[in-house]
Amino acid sequence: MRFLDEEGFGRLMALLAARGYVVIGPTVRDGAIVLDRIDGAKDLPRGIREAQGPGAYRLEATGDHQLFAWSHGPDSAKRFLFPPREVLSTATRLEGELRVDPAPLPEVRYAFVGLRSCDLHAIEVQDRVFAIADPAYRKRREESFYVGVNCGHPGGTCFCDSMGTGPRCAAGFDLALTELGGGFTVEPGTARGEELLSELGSREATGAEAAAAAAVTDGARERMGRRLETDDLPGLLYRNREHPRWDQVASRCLTCTNCTMVCPTCFCNDVVDGISLDGTEATRTREWASCFSEEFSHMAPGDVRKSARSRYRQWLTHKFASWIDQFGTSGCVGCGRCITWCPVGIDVTEEIAAIRVTDGEVAVAEEVVA
Amino acid sequence: MSLDVSASAVSEAEILAGVAPRVATVRRVVQEAYETYTYWLTLDDPVVRRAYRFEPGQINMFGVVGVGEIPISVSSDPARPMRLAHTIRATGRVTNVIKGLRPGDRVTLRGPFGRPWPVSAARGGNLLVVAGGLGLAPARPAIYRAIRDRGAFRRVIVLVGARGPEHMLFRHELDAWAQWLRFRGIETHLTVDIADDTWPYGEGVVTTLFPRASIDPRVTTVFTCGPEIMMRFAVRDLLGLGVPARRIWLSIERNMHCGVKLCGHCQLGPYFVCADGPIFRYDEIGELMGVAEL
Numbered sequence: 178m179r180f181l182d183e184e185g186f187g188r189l190m191a192l193l194a195a196r197g198y199v200v201i202g203p204t205v206r207d208g209a210i211v212l213d214r215i216d217g218a219k220d221l222p223r224g225i226r227e228a229q230g231p232g233a234y235r236l237e238a239t240g241d242h243q244l245f246a247w248s249h250g251p252d253s254a255k256r257f258l259f260p261p262r263e264v265l266s267t268a269t270r271l272e273g274e275l276r277v278d279p280a281p282l283p284e285v286r287y288a289f290v291g292l293r294s295c296d297l298h299a300i301e302v303q304d305r306v307f308a309i310a311d312p313a314y315r316k317r318r319e320e321s322f323y324v325g326v327n328c329g330h331p332g333g334t335c336f337c338d339s340m341g342t343g344p345r346c347a348a349g350f351d352l353a354l355t356e357l358g359g360g361f362t363v364e365p366g367t368a369r370g371e372e373l374l375s376e377l378g379s380r381e382a383t384g385a386e387a388a389a390a391a392a393v394t395d396g397a398r399e400r401m402g403r404r405l406e407t408d409d410l411p412g413l414l415y416r417n418r419e420h421p422r423w424d425q426v427a428s429r430c431l432t433c434t435n436c437t438m439v440c441p442t443c444f445c446n447d448v449v450d451g452i453s454l455d456g457t458e459a460t461r462t463r464e465w466a467s468c469f470s471e472e473f474s475h476m477a478p479g480d481v482r483k484s485a486r487s488r489y490r491q492w493l494t495h496k497f498a499s500w501i502d503q504f505g506t507s508g509c510v511g512c513g514r515c516i517t518w519c520p521v522g523i524d525v526t527e528e529i530a531a532i533r534v535t536d537g538e539v540a541v542a543e544e545v546v547a
Numbered sequence: 548m549s550l551d552v553s554a555s556a557v558s559e560a561e562i563l564a565g566v567a568p569r570v571a572t573v574r575r576v577v578q579e580a581y582e583t584y585t586y587w588l589t590l591d592d593p594v595v596r597r598a599y600r601f602e603p604g605q606i607n608m609f610g611v612v613g614v615g616e617i618p619i620s621v622s623s624d625p626a627r628p629m630r631l632a633h634t635i636r637a638t639g640r641v642t643n644v645i646k647g648l649r650p651g652d653r654v655t656l657r658g659p660f661g662r663p664w665p666v667s668a669a670r671g672g673n674l675l676v677v678a679g680g681l682g683l684a685p686a687r688p689a690i691y692r693a694i695r696d697r698g699a700f701r702r703v704i705v706l707v708g709a710r711g712p713e714h715m716l717f718r719h720e721l722d723a724w725a726q727w728l729r730f731r732g733i734e735t736h737l738t739v740d741i742a743d744d745t746w747p748y749g750e751g752v753v754t755t756l757f758p759r760a761s762i763d764p765r766v767t768t769v770f771t772c773g774p775e776i777m778m779r780f781a782v783r784d785l786l787g788l789g790v791p792a793r794r795i796w797l798s799i800e801r802n803m804h805c806g807v808k809l810c811g812h813c814q815l816g817p818y819f820v821c822a823d824g825p826i827f828r829y830d831e832i833g834e835l836m837g838v839a840e841l
C-alpha cells in the first residue's frame with residue numbers, strides 16, 4: 178500500500194489528462210454532486226457533503242478540506258459508457274441506392290476519478306449486458322481508466338454492504354484511493370494502475386496509515402443508511418407475483434421512470450429511426466428507455482404491462498431475481514439512488530421487507546357489491 | 548481493462564450477424580390474406596446472401612430505413628435461404644409503411660435470431676403443427692422441412708385455423724397440400740371460425756380439428772403458433788389428450804428492439820424472448836403464461 182499526498186493527487190489528475198484521457202469526476206452543479214469533465218482537483222466538491230433520504234437530497238458545507246466526504250449523486254459511469262443517446266448507424270439514399278453504415282467506433286478515452294465500489298460493481302454488471310454485442314461500449318469500457326475511492330461516507334439510502342458490493346473497492350479499478358487527512362493511501366488493481374502510480378512520487382504507507390484506511394471503510398459499514406435481507410430473493414419474488422404489496426406500492430408509484438434513469442445498472446433502451454428533412458439521410462439511434470412506461474411493452478394486439486402494478490413488479494423482480502437467471506449477478510448494487518431520486522420516496526428495501534414479512538399472501542379480487 | 552465475455556449465451560458469430568443491418572431488395576410482393584402480404588427479398592451483398600442460413604421459426608429484424616425495425620419470422624423454405632420470404636400483416640406504424648413496398652424497394656435485415664422449432668425432436672414419431680391465423684407464417688418453414696424429410700416421421704399433421712376464409716394465409720398452397728400432399732403422407736386439415744359458401748373445409752376453432760387428427764399422445768410432438776388465446780386452448784386440449792408438456796412447443800411474441808439481449812423489451816420472466824425464444828417448450832413457460840401482465 179502506498180501513500181500519496183495532496184500534491185501527488187494533483188499530479189495524478191494532471192498525468193491522466195496528459196496521457197489523453199478525458200477526466201470525469203465529481204463536481205457540484207445545480208445543487209447536486211454530478212459526474213462531469215473536470216480540469217483538476219480544484220473542480221472537486223471540497224468541504225461538501227450531502228444528506229440523502231427517500232425522495233430527498235441536499236448539499237451541506239462541512240468546512241473541512243476533504244474532497245470525497247460525500248456519497249454519490251444521481252450520476253454514475255453509465256452516462257458515459259452507455260450514453261443516453263447514441264447513433265448506431267446512418268443510412269443514405271442516393272439515386273435509389275441505399276447504403277447503411279454502422280456508426281464509427283468512439284475515439285474518446287475516459288479516466289473516471291472517484292467512483293465508489295458500488296459504481297465499479299455496476300459497471301461490471303453492465304459489462305455482462307453490453308460487452309459482446311455492443312462494440313462501441315466495449316471499446317469505451319476497455320480504453321477507460323478507473324480510479325476508485327473507498328467509501329467513508331455512505332448515504333442515507335445506501336445498502337452496498339447488504340449487496341456485497343462495498344464499501345471497500347474489491348475489483349474493477351486501476352487505482353483505489355482512501356482519503357485520510359492530508360493525503361490518500363493508494364492500491365493498484367492492475368498493471369496499468371501500478372505503472373501510473375510509479376510515476377507519481379508516492380511513498381510506502383505507514384502501518385498507522387494502513388490502519389486508518391481500513392477504519393474508513395469499517396466505519397462506513399456501520400453507518401450504512403439501509404439494510405436488505407438478501408436470502409433467496411429470487412424465490413421470494415417469484416412466489417409472490419400476486420402479493421397485495423404490489424397494489425399498495427402501485428398506488429404510490431407515479432411511473433415517472435426516475436428510478437430506472439438514475440440506476441447505474443438499468444440498461445433498457447429503445448432503438449429509434451429518424452430521417453433528415455430532405456429524406457436522403459436516416460439515422461438509427463439508441464436511447465435510454467424504461468420498463469415503467471406503458472409503450473415499453475407495446476404490441477399491436479395490446480400493451481402487455483398496462484398497470485403500474487405490473488410495471489413496478491417487473492422492475493423490482495428483474496433487479497433482484499430474473500437478472501440473476503439472465504446474467505448470473507444481481508441487478509442491484511445497493512447504491513440507493515432509486516430511493517433518493519424517487520419523487521414519492523418509494524424504498525426498494527422497504528418494499529422487499531414488506532413482502533418478506535407476509536410471504537405467500539395473495540391479493541384477493543375485490544368483491545363487486547351490487 | 549479487458550473484458551471476459553465468455554459468460555454470455557449469445558455467440559460472437561451471432562452478434563456479428565446481428566449488429567449490422569444488411570440491405571435487401573424486395574423482389575416480389577404477394578397478397579396472402581386480408582391486409583397481409585408476403586415480401587420476397589434477396590440480400591444485396593452476394594457474399595452475405597450466400598452465407599445466410601436460417602432455421603425454421605427464426606426471425607429477422609426487418610427495417611424500413613427512417614421508419615423503424617420490427618421482428619418478423621422468416622416464412623420461406625430454410626433449404627432455399629437465398630430468397631427470403633416475410634409474411635407481414637399491416638397493423639401499425641411500421642407495418643403500414645411496409646404495406647407500401649414495391650419490387651425494387653430497399654429494406655434492411657438483421658438476423659436470423661432466436662431459438663428455432665426443434666424439428667428433429669419429432670423424428671421417429673408424429674409431428675403435429677397447430678397454427679392459427681398469422682401463426683402459420685412462422686410455422687411454414689418447419690412444415691417445409693418436414694415435407695423434405697418426410698421419411699423421418701411416422702405422421703406429419705398440419706392443422707390450420709383462421710377467423711374466416713379471407714384470413715387464411717397461403718390459400719393456394721394449403722389447397723394443394725390438402726388435396727395432393729396427403730398422397731405423400733402430409734395430413735392437412737383446415738377450418739375457419741365463420742365459413743362462407745365457397746369454403747370447402749371445416750368450420751369452428753382450430754381445436755375442433757383435434758378429433759379428426761386422431762392424435763397419439765405417446766409419440767406426438769406439437770408445434771403451435773398463433774394468437775396467445777388460441778395457443779392456450781390448444782395446449783389445454785392437448786394436455787387433456789395426454790400429450791406431455793415437454794413435447795408441446797409454442798411461439799411467443801413480445802416487443803423487440805434489438806434481437807440480441809441488449810434492449811430489454813422482450814423479457815418474459817427470466818427469459819429474453821429474442822434469444823431464449825421465440826420458440827419455448829410448454830413446461831418452460833406454462834406457469835409464466837398464466838400470470839397476467841408479466
Ligand SMILES: Cc1cc2nc3c(=O)[nH]c(=O)nc-3n(C[C@H](O)[C@H](O)[C@H](O)COP(=O)(O)OP(=O)(O)OC[C@H]3O[C@@H](n4cnc5c(N)ncnc54)[C@H](O)[C@@H]3O)c2cc1C
Nearest residue numbers: 476477617618619620635636639640641642800801802825
Ligand atoms: C417473434 C415474433 C415474430 C413475429 N412474426 C411476425 C410475422 O411473421 N408476420 C407479422 O406480420 N408479424 C410478426 N410479428 C409481429 C410484428 O413484429 C408486429 O406486428 C409489428 O412489430 C408491428 O409494428 P407496427 O409498427 O406496425 O405496429 P405498432 O402497433 O405501431 O407498434 C409500434 C412498435 O411496437 C412494437 N410492436 C408492436 N406490435 C408488436 C408485436 N406483435 N410483436 C413485437 N413487437 C411489436 C414494434 O417495435 C413496433 O414498431 C412477430 C413478432 C414477434 C415478436
Ligand code: SF4
Nearest residue numbers: 440509510512513515
Ligand atoms: S435498484 Fe436502486 S439501489 Fe439498486 S443499483 Fe439500481 S438505483 Fe441502486
Ligand code: SF4
Nearest residue numbers: 430431433434436519
Ligand atoms: S418507483 Fe418512484 S422513481 Fe420509480 S417510477 Fe415509481 S415514482 Fe418514479
Ligand code: FES
Nearest residue numbers: 806808810811821
Ligand atoms: S429484443 Fe432486445 S433484448 Fe430481446
